[in-house]
Amino acid sequence: MLKYVSCKMSFFTASTLLGYIAIPLAVSLVVFCAFVTSRDVIPVITVPGTFHFYFLNFLVLFFSFNMLFNFICASTFSKRLGTGMTKGVGGWRGCLNPTTVASPETLAELERIASEGLQYNATQRRMRLLEDPKRFCLVCLRLKAPREYHCKVCGVCVCKMDHHCPFVNNCIDVENNRYFFLFIVWLGIGTFLDFTIPGYAYLTQRRYEQRVEALLYSRRGPQSVRAPYGAKGAQLTTFPVFLALVFTGTIFVCMLLFLYTGGRAMLTNTTLIEHAVVEDKIEYVYQSTQYAYRSPYDLGPWRNVIEMFRTPGDPVVSYLLQEERATPLRLQSFAQYCRLVWCRVLTVGWVALPPTLRPADHDGMHYPTFDSEIRGESEEMRLVVS
Ligand SMILES: [Zn+2]
Numbered sequence: 001m002l003k004y005v006s007c008k009m010s011f012f013t014a015s016t017l018l019g020y021i022a023i024p025l026a027v028s029l030v031v032f033c034a035f036v037t038s039r040d041v042i043p044v045i046t047v048p049g050t051f052h053f054y055f056l057n058f059l060v061l062f063f064s065f066n067m068l069f070n071f072i073c074a075s076t077f078s079k080r081l082g083t084g085m086t087k088g089v090g091g092w093r094g095c096l097n098p099t100t101v102a103s104p105e106t107l108a109e110l111e112r113i114a115s116e117g118l119q120y121n122a123t124q125r126r127m128r129l130l131e132d133p134k135r136f137c138l139v140c141l142r143l144k145a146p147r148e149y150h151c152k153v154c155g156v157c158v159c160k161m162d163h164h165c166p167f168v169n170n171c172i173d174v175e176n177n178r179y180f181f182l183f184i185v186w187l188g189i190g191t192f193l194d195f196t197i198p199g200y201a202y203l204t205q206r207r208y209e210q211r212v213e214a215l216l217y218s219r220r221g222p223q224s225v226r227a228p229y230g231a232k233g234a235q236l237t238t239f240p241v242f243l244a245l246v247f248t249g250t251i252f253v254c255m256l257l258f259l260y261t262g263g264r265a266m267l268t269n270t271t272l273i274e275h276a277v278v279e280d281k282i283e284y285v286y287q288s289t290q291y292a293y294r295s296p297y298d299l300g301p302w303r304n305v306i307e308m309f310r311t312p313g314d315p316v317v318s319y320l321l322q323e324e325r326a327t328p329l330r331l332q333s334f335a336q337y338c339r340l341v342w343c344r345v346l347t348v349g350w351v352a353l354p355p356t357l358r359p360a361d362h363d364g365m366h367y368p369t370f371d372s373e374i375r376g377e378s379e380e381m382r383l384v385v386s
Pocket residue numbers: 137138139140141149150151155156157
């Protein structure tokens with residue numbers, strides 16, 4: 001038993017320690033790849049001072065900034081309601097991650113949500129809250145909100161917990177989910193470009209060097225072989241460039257997997273925990289019926305994207321959503337279709353492209369569901385009514 005406890009403890013300690021090592025490692029990886037591309041590759045494959053030269057350097061800066069910004073935000077921000085105790089979580093981890101005590105209003109609201117959930121029968125409960133409404137956290141000593149789970153590494157309950165990511169040393173939750181997803185997107189596109197463009201130049205230069213070598217040892221007379229990148233081309237096959245290519249290629253492949261899981265979670269408004277623990281169980285239960293299971297929080301792919309990214313009272317999002325509502329439900333012409341697509345492109349561009357420090361539009365206790373939408377409890381519905 002003691003052995004099991006100490007093994008478990010060392011796993012969580014290792015996860016926290018890995019986080020402290022992983023953050024500087026990830027930052028230096030991004031900076032190293034950007035530096036090598038900018039110093040060794042771009043001046044060789046383009047002519048310095050031309051449009052291409054500045055454009056490629058701008059791309060390197062743009063992607064590096066977006067990656068680092070979203071990475072730092074994902075490792076900094078989180079949504080926690082606090083514990084029910086008068087003091088924070090104890091131990092050395094408690095000192096490293098001081099937690100706040102939940103306010104009396106929060107505790108009262110958690111009690112209200114739980115007692116409201118208990119009024120429903122088992123089937124309705126499953127449809128509304130996914131699980132037992134009166135869940136109690138034995139570490140934080142308070143009721144858990146819907147979609148809230150206790151993270152053993154952070155030592156606190158986390159709102160809409162997705163997973164604990166050792167690479168950002170933080171839980172991916174309702175607050176930093178959007179930063180984490182954007183980090184993956186920028187890292188995915190950035191490493192793809194940083195792998196393919198210098199990778200092509202590396203291979204071209206390598207082929208040229210092999211041909212020169214072959215000619216040196218052949219018995220044929222002197223022949224001319226054109227150097228694809230001139231005398232500076234030798235810079236392309238140095239060890240730092242090779243190392244940067246290995247890093248970017250590996251990270252790109254990993255990001256493809258992360259993009260798939262993150263994108264699926266975003267479009268269905270589920271978390272990894274809900275997918276693994278709750279959905280699989282419910283799907284199994286639903287197998288014996290003719291109904292298909294759908295998470296009560298899944299409002300449709302488009303609304304789910306907005307739910308993840310929106311910030312409170314964003315006038316641009318409200319305006320674009322109103323514009324979208326102005327288009328009829330049944331599209332009658334190609335122009336209407338174009339208008340809808342254009343509105344959505346602008347909305348996604350606005351919420352995802354400019355770096356923002358605005359908090360997410362969630363209190364960590366209430367999430368819109370099918371039936372709250374139908375009853376007109378969400379902001380959108382209120383806007384339509386007024
Ligand atoms: Zn807890």
